[in-house]
Amino acid sequence: MRDPYDVLGVGRSATESEIKAAFRRLAAQHHPDRNRDDPEAQVRFKEVNAANQILSDPQKRAAFDRYGEAAFRPGGSGGVDFADFGGLDSIFSDLLGAFGLRTGEGGHVKKTLEVTFEESARGGKKEISYERIDICGGCQGRGAAPGARVDTCSACGGRGRVRYQQAFLPIALERPCSSCRGTGSIPSARCPKCDGAGVARGERTLSIDVPPGIEPGSTRTLNGEGHRLKPHQPPGDLELLIDVAPHPFFRRSGDDVLCRVPVTFTQAALGGEVLVPTLGGKVKLKVPPSSQPGAVLRIRGQGFPHRLRSGAGDQLVELAVEVPEWLSDRAKSLLKELGDELGEDVQPERRSFLEKLKELF
Ligand SMILES: [Zn+2]
Ligand SMILES: [Zn+2]
Known part of the structure; x- marks a missing residue:
């Protein structure tokens, strides 16, 4: 067994985060998936894992500092067979954790x-x-x-588990056998x-x-x-x-679909028909005369299906009245005439989409 400090390339006084950083870097570097042509990578990878298992655990690290590798030999002078405590489970969880996978x-x-x-x-x-x-x-x-x-494991007699005594505890405990990794047999x-x-x-x-x-x-x-x-x-x-x-055009509110559809000033004032996309394809929507900007119209049954009862929500369409960006001379003079005809009457104040929605419910 190599000195785990040497394996991870850290000093004896390395902090927890220094050890963690070194482990992540080396585990990524020597990961067998990244070194398919290098059979030695797997050996180095396991060595890195073993070193991390000792140095990332304060109890195991203290035992190594005190007894050296003897603490990790079965029946070693450390008194406790530390190598068995982590075992395969902790190799996997360390590994997966280091690669962002959570078991x-x-x-x-x-x-x-x-x-x-x-x-x-x-x-x-x-x-x-x-x-x-x-x-x-x-x-x-x-x-x-x-x-x-495949032979029966002699360490556990094929049971896959061995009894062990922990200091200060009067009873023997059981743990998976480390020789056969709990399988009871050794190939x-x-x-x-x-x-x-x-x-x-x-x-x-x-x-x-x-x-x-x-x-x-x-x-x-x-x-x-x-x-x-x-x-x-x-x-x-x-x-x-x-x-x-997110959808570029639709939003969801409960089981209803919300969207905003542009209409011309003329359509809003005189009423008319606009094509509106829905989840089920385009439908014709009747715009009533004198529709105000921000008015919300309802298309029944074009929303999300209800989960607990039959039927579906609706599609709520907010009208966005558009002012033309370019006007011909004739359009300008017609609009001027219209302006004179309508006078300076103030239109009803526009309410927000949310306020309109509240009125609907
Ligand atoms: Zn065994
Ligand atoms: Zn296999």
Whole structure:
């Protein structure tokens, strides 16, 4: 075993954050996925992990400072078999943590599922891919290399667990056997893909049913689609957080769709018809005469489907009366004439869109 301080390249008095930073840097540098052509990388990577396990844990670090590597040999003079405490679980959680993956309690995984505005209204199928730890495909979880002989572990007699005595505690405790990593058997050669762990990282793709009308911020849990941290353990769950991408034209308010549609001064004053996009395609909307800027019109049933009852919300259309940017000489003189005809009468004060909405409910 190499001196963990040398492995991480830090001094004896290194702080917790210095150790963490060194670990992250070296783990990324020697990660086997980044060094596929270099078989030595895996060895260096494990060494970095082992060093971090000792130096990131104050108890283990103190034991190393006091007893050196003897503290980490089974039955070493440190009195406690520290190497067994972390074991595979903590290698994985350190590792995943360093790469921004959280295994969470029991291997639960959290992911965000982004859907479009239209998908959140109509529903549909959505694919999601994520990295997941599961039974190793190279050994089907046995941890043995192909063709390797598998013997019963002599350290635990095949039970996978051993009893141990902790200082100051009068009773013996049980922990997973470190010799066989809790499996109860020892292969003559370890599976090269998972190094005997029986579980490995892989890509998982799922097809998710998005129900119509799904709300942003809602969650869905898929049982058993999280990480399997040990071959004989049930996998954790996958929790999906639904995120709805903003739409350039529509907004959502409850089960209603809100939008803003430009109309000309003439359409607003005389009334008319405008084409309005909805989630179900374009519809003709009647603009009543004397419509004020900011008036809100309702298109029934073009909103989001109600979740708990039948039917759907509405689309609320705010009218934006547009003033022309360019006028011909004839248009100018017509407008001037119109101005003279209308006089200086002040139009009704425009109320805000929100105030209009409040009146509707
Ligand atoms: Zn394997
Ligand atoms: Zn064993």
